[in-house]
Amino acid sequence: MFAVNVAGAFIIGLFLTLSEERTGLSRDVRLLVATGFLGAFTTFSAIAWDTLQFMEARDFASATLNVAATLACGMAAVWLGAQAARVG
Secondary structure, eight states, rough: OOHHHHHHHHHHHHHHHHHHHHHHOOHHHHIIIIIIIIHSSSOOOHHHHHHHHHHHHHHHHHHHHHHHHHHHHHHHHHHHHHHHHHHH
C-alpha cells in the first residue's frame, strides 16, 4: 500500500496543478476528482491499517518508519507531480 499512496500523491499533485493552472475546471470539480476519485485510490485508512499491523506485532520501529516514510515520500511525490505539471 505504501507504493500506491506515494503514486497517488504524485498523481494528485500533477492533476491539481494542471487543473488549476491550465484548465477552466471549477474548484468543486477539481476537489471532487482529487478527493473523490484519487482519494479513493490512496487513503489514510490504508496507512493507519498498515501501522496498526506493525504495532500489534510489537514492531514499533516499523510502525514509526511506515508513518514517517509515507509522509516524507508522499510530500516529495506530490511536489514532483506539481513540478511535472509545470514542465513545458
